[in-house]
Amino acid sequence: MGRTRIGALLLLIATVAAIVWVNIAPAAYDLVWGTRIVIGVEDLRLDFTLHGFVNDAVMAIFFFTVGLEVRREFAIGELTRWSRALVPVIAAIAGLAVPAALYVLITSGTGSEGAWGVVISTDTAFLVGALALIGPRAPGRLRVFLLALAVVDDIGALCIIALVYTQNLAALPLVLAGAGLCGIFFVRYLRSGRGPAYAVLAILVWLCFLASGVHPTLAGVAIALLVPVYRPNRRDVEHALDLARTFRQSPNSEYARAAANSLRESISINERLQTAYAPLVAYIVLPLFALANAGVRLDASVVADAWHSPVLWGIVVGLVVGKFLGVFGASWLTGVFRIGTLGPGLGLDRVAGGGVLCGIGFTISLFLVDLAIPDAETQNIARVGVLAASVIAFAIATVVFRVTDLVHPMTEIGRVLVRPVDPERDHVFGADDAPFTLVEYGDFQCGFCLKATGAVEEVRRELGDRVRYVWRHAPLTRYHPNAQAAAEAAEAAALQGKFFEYEHSLFADQEHQLPTDILRRARDLGLDVEQFEADLNSADVAARVRDDALDAEAMEITAVPTFFVNGHRHVGPFDAASLIRALEQTAPVTAGFRP
CATH class of the missing domain: 3.40.30.10 (Glutaredoxin)
Structure with missing residues (x-):
């Protein structure tokens, strides 16, 4: 089982554990996540609840990896050429706008219209994990399409967090954060000691964001966007191979260190950090976040209140229906107006399944519940809506993929050349x-x-x-x-x-x-x-x-x-x-x- 599936499974287990825990022992759940954490000495100290520490500090690592992926996709990935990225970009934008519009329409007059940000984002970790579990056979091109879409979706969600759900900005910390970010940019030119320099400056930037009023997790994104990314240079790779051969002929610690450093330096810092942090995020950060934030009380009165709440239905309709209409509708319209094309083997039937799957809006949706909704009771209802929408989206997507596989079996597709010969390309x-x-x-x-x-x-x-x-x-x-x-x-x-x-x-x-x-x-x-x-x-x-x-x-x-x-x-x-x-x-x- 790959890391993606294991990460999605751990996230699911942590979610179920949080729900069971809060409904069996609500006082213990609140006591644990309400525990105070104090870091520092005398007047120079940070004071968090454990829940706040997870959301403000630990989740900065998650947003850092999101920023690394965004940076990579725009530098050397699927979003390098506008012509290639056009359809997923348009689909992602529609997938942000349509759910928000449906949520506002359903919750109009309730006072909770401002929480429309809860329905805008797709959970990339669950999306990829679910696609691996229930997706169609040979899902490669659909996976590439959805990942490109998810990157743009993440950018939109991060911008909305920064612009809509940030209040009481302090100018001086922002200026200091900007200076720290400039320092991070120039770290790439250091001949040695880049790791400690990145670490120190990253902590300082995070502290400045925390003091500025901007949500501190966005510091992770800002830092990641300044980390260099490039494809491995053939000469650097060959140099690393030469050093490895030298070490094999004369094994000693000096040659071993030189060979290891050369191999490491041939890969961009961005990709090294993604490789290092991806397991941490998949196996620890996201399950810990789910354990701290997915604790939804589901007694009879809560379920009854949620059932009659426009907030719940706004979230469910926004995520399940809105994401599908936005992603599928935009993809269909780009084909009708010939604005862009889907790759061979990726038809609208598969995009339909992917569009439904985009309704799994778990991590950032739960994250935004605390930012967008001040009332604790309404927060609980919103969490019920996010979890319900994710389950419904997963179930419907499973059915869609199974039906499309029956209607268009891969054995038939494999018999015919999916991409006609193009003398301009081939x-x-x-x-x-x-x-x-x-x-x-x-x-x-x-x-x-x-x-x-x-x-x-x-x-x-x-x-x-x-x-x-x-x-x-x-x-x-x-x-x-x-x-x-x-x-x-x-x-x-x-x-x-x-x-x-x-x-x-x-x-x-x-x-x-x-x-x-x-x-x-x-x-x-x-x-x-x-x-x-x-x-x-x-x-x-x-x-x-x-x-x-x-x-x-x-x-x-x-x-x-x-x-x-x-x-x-x-x-x-x-x-x-x-x-x-x-x-x-x-x-x-x-x-x-x-x-």
């Missing part, structure tokens, strides 16, 4: 109007793909101008650790018009695909090596390979090479005679040609 060898089309999904480190190159060459010799050949990436990184890097290198070569030449060089020597080998091939082919290296580190190149890999997953391609002949999946031997026979038997009848 790597095509042959005429665009050729009557035969052969598409291969493969990886450059696969021995069977190497053997298939001979068959493809023979097919091209036999059929000549009547066939066009298309290569697409399906790197099996679980078995071929260098396949991803090789695919990205081929894409970088393609930007200089040398894709097939680079492909040939990769297959000619599959044993040597390390960073130095990748650069050597670029020099041997006469490429602009400086530009080649820059392209290797670009988000566009990585996204191009990831797109092909997601297409392969959508068609359940688990082994390479996999061929599609005239748009249909080829089953059986892939020798030249078999491929030619399949091409001739499945070719459409065209003017002037009949197979």
Whole structure:
């Protein structure tokens, strides 16, 4: 079971434990979370309840990881190009606005209209965990879509917390916080001691936010947005490998330390921090938050009051109906007006399930209950609404995914090429109007793909101008650790018009695909090596390979090479005679040609 599922399970267990605890021993629950915590000496001290410490201090770590993810997605992830991010961004904005509008409409005149922020946010941890548990088969592209949406959703929620639910601002602490953030930005230029510098400045910034009136958890977001992120540089990776080889030849502590430091430095600080803090957030921070905030009293009088409360129905309708209408409706409209497109294999039926799943608004929704609602009784009703909406959304999404899998089974989708050949995008060898089309999904480190190159060459010799050949990436990184890097290198070569030449060089020597080998091939082919290296580190190149890999997953391609002949999946031997026979038997009848 992956970390995502374990984290979601722990969050669920902590939620149930909090509900059981508060209903069995409410006095003990209130006593524990009302415990005073004093940090400091004499006049320089912080005074929290345990509940307040979790929400104001511990949750800053959660918001820090959210900020790291936002920063990464905009720098090297799915949100680097507006054209790629357009649909999830529009869907996320609609998913913020529609639930808020429905909540205000339902609670109008009750005095609780201002709590509309409770229904705006989707819980990313539960969203990803639920998708892993109940999502459709091959959910990769839907997962990418929902994660991009969740990042924008988080940005919206954080902005609303800062702009709407922050009062009594103090100017001097804000100025000091700004100075601390400037210091955090320049820490990246230190040659050593960056870790302690980040830690000290982060604590000071958090204290300044706390004193300023801005909710201190937002300090975590502000700090994370200033942490540098970049794709690993091939030269840095090669240097780390050289040091590791030196350590293997002469094992001693100095070489070990140098190799470890070099490996660590080849990865951006952002990604190192995400790796370090993700388990802490999943296994400790969020379950602790749920234990402190999900304690909902469910006696008969509370349930009766909640049932008749516009606040409860505003939250349930806002999250369950509003999120679905916002996400699904916006995705549908972008298609109608051709503003953007969904990826191959990601239809509106799957977006519908994802839209319903976005109604799980747990962490930030519960977090905002305390900020947006002053009355304790109404807070309890609001928590009932958040939990009820999350359960309902999960149940409906389960049904939607099961129905769509029955209506559109993956076995049918896998038989047909989900993304038609596009000469502007694909790597095509042959005429665009050729009557035969052969598409291969493969990886450059696969021995069977190497053997298939001979068959493809023979097919091209036999059929000549009547066939066009298309290569697409399906790197099996679980078995071929260098396949991803090789695919990205081929894409970088393609930007200089040398894709097939680079492909040939990769297959000619599959044993040597390390960073130095990748650069050597670029020099041997006469490429602009400086530009080649820059392209290797670009988000566009990585996204191009990831797109092909997601297409392969959508068609359940688990082994390479996999061929599609005239748009249909080829089953059986892939020798030249078999491929030619399949091409001739499945070719459409065209003017002037009949197979």
